[in-house]
Amino acid sequence: MAKGNGNGNGSDQGAGIGTKVSERATKVWDDTRGSQAWNSIFRPGSIYRKGYTDSPRNRSYVIMNNVLFHLHPVKVKRHAVKVSYTLCLGGLSFFLFILLTVTGIFLMFFYRPTAQEAWQTVENLETAVAFGSLVRNMHRWAAHLMVLSVFLHMSRVFYHGAYKSPREFNWVIGVILLTLTLLLSFTGYLLPWDQLALWAVTVGTNMMGYTPVLGNQVKYALLGSKEIGTDTLLRWYVLHVLMLPFVIVIFMAVHFWRVRKDGGISGPL
């Protein structure tokens, strides 16, 4: 009898501890979610405040209380979500830009933009840095892919007649973005400072040297010197990692803003 009671007490006690732990965990979780910090991070109506169960209202809240609201409205036309309509090309171009930024920042930690050291640092990156080779490859292939995807995106938009009123100006911004993408890719081409880079850039800048009237000035501005060297490398490095990304981000912001303001993507054919 006594033994039985003891056993009973023991198991009760075990259950009690379990309940206590889960109660405390619940309390800590509730306190966290009720705290000023939590509520300052998540806006009123956020699913991280009130939880998510699938309902039209909550589906709206997901977008409305999210920074993505800058990119997407709460609802989009049904035909706009068909992959076959856009092939995701615009969005994937943007993603490639983000991927290039991330991998590019990684590469910047190991790269020195001088004619003496540039090639050696890339060589070191390839051989001595963990994931260095992979990240450099990703940067390179993503860059080529971005040129391609931006170009295909433009073609898609043209074939859908999506540049027509009221989207004319967004098309013009798109042409600027295409040009900036080409320039970003071209400035990055020089940075490894290998034979491929040097001579590709030599061909390119010689061509620019034939600009009417200002040819020599344009060439000098591009090279930063009479001929291609450390000055060119530094100049193209700053253009590639700072100036052109800065400019393209501004144009992208306007581009995305106009997509929303002009009524989302164009109608079905």
Place this chain on the structure above:
Amino acid sequence: MAEVPEHLLRRSQERRKALGLPSDGDDAPAEPAAQPGAPGADAGADAPADVEAPEAAAAEDSGTPVTESVGGVPAHLLERSRKRKAAAAGGAAAEVGGGGTATATKAKAPAMTAGAPSGSGPGGHTQRLLTVVKAGSIQQTKAEAQDKVHTWPHLLAIEFASVMILLALVTIFSALVKAPLLGLADINQTPNPSKAPWYFLGLQELLTMFHPMVAGVTIPGIALGLLAVAPYVDKNPSNKPNDRKFAISMFTIFLMFWAILVIIGSFFRGEGFNFVFPWNNHVFFEL
């Protein structure tokens, strides 16, 4: 009194004087409704017409007890309202505006029979023109029912999936295929052939046919310019492929022009940038 700024009152007085209209101290612009304690007869005059009319009617009624319900308002409420009004000495009409909503909501019929309000504003106006809103300054919205779906989950799921697929493809490709890194740059050792990046090989191909000023600057400049002005040149509002045969063929020609030049420049140009067949020789192409 509602708080009407002193300078507005003064300006109103001056305007009235200038127009030769009778000026009274109570005439504040756009006074919404008379308050208890305001001089009774004049208080109703400044209020908007449909509020003021029933008040005037009610004011006339106020002598006789109400026994019937009027305009759907129960008789006992009308009676109570009348008593209240009688109790408020001097400000009978005003009291209705403030407390007796029952009378204020009365049907318009009695208001009409009550005749014109006793004291109208300048030139018989009971409202004042504050501003004219032009039709063009209001944004026109054409609300047409559209078939829409929620961005979450329909669009975001697709975007997330496509991003993940692309990331996986890029990562796998990068793990398998090395980016080129040739020997250290040497200005004294020109590789044969020297090629620009692939997207500029169309231009380099043009260099074999035209003067560099034409091939390297003029043609690409015109091409970009044409692209940029395309939406302003193409006046056709339709986006149906059948209505746009000309635009579509022009753009396809444009694309094919560059694609063919890039392909020739990439794969069909060998040493000395001479024409070669890629299956006969080594392919001189690096990404």
